[in-house]
Amino acid sequence: MEAFGYEHSGGPDVFEVYEVPTPKLKETDILIETKAFGLNNFERSQRAGMFGETTKLRIPGRDVAGIVKETGSAVSNFKPGDRVVAHGHHSYAKFATSSEDNTVIIPEKISFEDAAAIVTPGITAYNALHYFGNVQPGQVVIVKGASGGVGSLASQLALNFGAHVIGIGSSKNESYVESLGVSEYVAYDKDNPEEIMQDKADLVINSAMNGASSAEDIAMVKPGGTIATVAHDESEVNNKGVQINHIEPTKEVADTDALKVIIDLMANKKLSIKVGYVLPFTLEGVRKGHTILDRRHDGRVIISKDV
Structure with missing residues (x-):
């Protein structure tokens, strides 16, 4: 072949x-x-x-x-x-x-x-929310890199799971992220997300390129909250009781769990x-x-x- x-x-x-x-x-x-x-x-x-x-x-x-x-x-x-x-x-x-x-x-x-x-961004986004983030309905979820493959799917999945989603990205991607159903957006090239979103999120999903700014993630999450991040900064230290989980491949969640949910939402025009x-x-x-x-x-x- x-x-x-x-x-x-x-x-x-x-x-x-x-x-x-x-x-x-x-x-x-x-x-x-x-x-x-x-x-x-x-x-x-x-x-x-x-x-x-x-x-x-x-x-x-x-x-x-x-x-x-x-x-x-x-x-x-x-x-x-x-x-x-x-x-x-x-x-x-x-x-x-x-x-x-x-x-x-x-x-x-x-x-x-x-x-x-x-496939890959969908499985990553699903696992970030469910396994590494333990998202719950009604929570505030901040998604960094909300316009990217993983971030856009994480945003849509979180909305479908009943969370309030705040997207973070560049100003040029604001209209695209809003088209996904995200009603609140912070453009990092116009405002300072760390200041505006201080202690705002129950869960931060950091899917930005190279997991940019772990200190910002800690600032934005509530005391006792959770960060699921693609960054692997071993120097992360916080005094807020925040759980920091690195997003990585895992066998704890079957690929089909993610793919079935995503394909069903896509078929019903609730995800793109x-x-x-x-x-x-x-x-x-x-x-x-x-x-x-x-x-x-x-x-x-x-x-x-x-x-």
């Missing part, structure tokens, strides 16, 4: 087209014919060698939407022909694999591109994701997608067979 990968670390041009065997299924596996896949910053960092040099062929990718081609003997909830989205494996290829605990059905009204766009780029399922498309990842960009980057 056709796959996009690389054998050494570097820039976007390390990607090449390879002919590799179609995966052989274990009894719990699902084989998905890829229709669209999403690109993530983890894959950009991996390609660039930030987690160590690549010395053998790597076919990356987790976020995939497509058609079930085949299932293992122990799979009971899916059949060939089903439209699915998954937090799978090796999605930069004609066929990807997944399992029942990371795959859900896509309703006909949701495109493959939109489904592929929500901004797709910035839909590129062709070609080597040029993959290289261009990673070139976009290497710079600041607006919206998710998707590779699709329908382009």
Whole structure:
């Protein structure tokens, strides 16, 4: 089968087209014919060698939407022909694999591109709220980076869970965040969120680039509140009794828990994701997608067979 990968670390041009065997299924596996896949910053960092040099062929990718081609003997909830989205494996290829605990059905009204766009940011946002943030109805939730992939989904999920959401971001993104249903917004390039939001939040979700300003998070949360953050600043010290949880991959929450909620909300037009780029399922498309990842960009980057 056709796959996009690389054998050494570097820039976007390390990607090449390879002919590799179609995966052989274990009894719990699902084989998905890829229709669209999403690109993530983890894959950009991996390609660039930030987690160590690549010395053998790597076919990356987790976020995939497509058609079930085949299932293992122990799979009971899916059949060939089903439209699915998954937090799978090796999605930069004609066929990807997944399992029942990371795959859900896509309703006909949701495109493959939109489904592929929500996988990693959706799971991250859901876990940030439920597992790391323990959000409760009626709470005040401040979301930093509210216009980004994780932040925009966290904002919408929190609203649907019955929280009052305050978004923080740049002034250029205010109208977009408000279009998601967030009624209160602080533009950090116009005002000082730390001063305006002092002791305001029960929960702060920090999904801003690199987890910007942990001290600001502590200032904005109420005494005894919770911060769920992508930052990993071990020097964080506070005298407010604040619980600080670092958002990271966890097996404590099944991927399907997040994906089912998000897909259902999306199908009912209660949640959306901004797709910035839909590129062709070609080597040029993959290289261009990673070139976009290497710079600041607006919206998710998707590779699709329908382009």
